[in-house]
Amino acid sequence: MRPSLSNKPYFFVRNSRIHGRGVFAAKNIAKGTRVTEYVGERISHAEADRRHGGKADDDNHTFLFTVTSRSVIDGGNGGNDARWINHSCDPNCESVIEKSRVFVEAVRDIPKGEELCYDYMIERDPNDPPGMDQVFGCRCGAANCRGTMLVDPAPPARKAKAKSKTKAKTKTKTKAKAKAKTKAKTKTKAKAKAKVKTKVSAGKPSRR
Ligand SMILES: [Zn+2]
Numbered sequence: 001m002r003p004s005l006s007n008k009p010y011f012f013v014r015n016s017r018i019h020g021r022g023v024f025a026a027k028n029i030a031k032g033t034r035v036t037e038y039v040g041e042r043i044s045h046a047e048a049d050r051r052h053g054g055k056a057d058d059d060n061h062t063f064l065f066t067v068t069s070r071s072v073i074d075g076g077n078g079g080n081d082a083r084w085i086n087h088s089c090d091p092n093c094e095s096v097i098e099k100s101r102v103f104v105e106a107v108r109d110i111p112k113g114e115e116l117c118y119d120y121m122i123e124r125d126p127n128d129p130p131g132m133d134q135v136f137g138c139r140c141g142a143a144n145c146r147g148t149m150l151v152d153p154a155p156p157a158r159k160a161k162a163k164s165k166t167k168a169k170t171k172t173k174t175k176a177k178a179k180a181k182t183k184a185k186t187k188t189k190a191k192a193k194a195k196v197k198t199k200v201s202a203g204k205p206s207r208r
Pocket of ligand 1: 088089090138139140141142144145146147148
């Protein structure tokens with residue numbers, strides 16, 4: 001599939017089978033295409049907690065995207081259509097963090113009309129109350145659906161690697177499957193959609 005030469009936008013927003021509104025390919029999108037950037041107000045984790053910590057425990061609806069250990073993007077404030085992209089356990093896109101900006105890129109060729117998704121990979125936290133897997137339940141419908149948007153935290157090996165406090169980008173990681181060909185590659189894969197301490201917030205917005 002060749003990248004389209006038209007200037008037509010890559011996607012449009014409409015209701016999704018997965019959840020609420022979703023983002024769909026407006027034309028064929030080639031693997032590797034940078035589809036959009038996840039934008040919004042840049043806030044601290046403390047501010048994210050303050051904004052969304054008061055919500056009921058079973059409410060996971062926010063537009064927060066964790067960028068680093070220090071910053072979160074609130075797509076609910078100054079955000080774009082990227083905030084409507086749903087989670088899938090078998091996604092056709094991935095989120096990529098580059099110089100503290102978040103981009104959504106196609107990981108395979110996506111035919112026109114298909115819903116765009118990426119794996120939110122929200123990390124479980126030892127302090128999570130019970131039932132968090134259900135609060136963040138997944139209905140993506142993929143054959144390999146794990147039933148939740150949560151994942152176990154990165155293995156200790158990775159943390160050991162990121163020992164140097166000053167240097168470590170503690171909150172980003174390179175996906176295991178990523179080709180480690182070029183070490184110097186500055187691109188790191190976005191690990192998580194919204195891992196806010198209170199865990200009441202995640203990628204998906206609230207809407208009916
Ligand atoms: Zn799923």
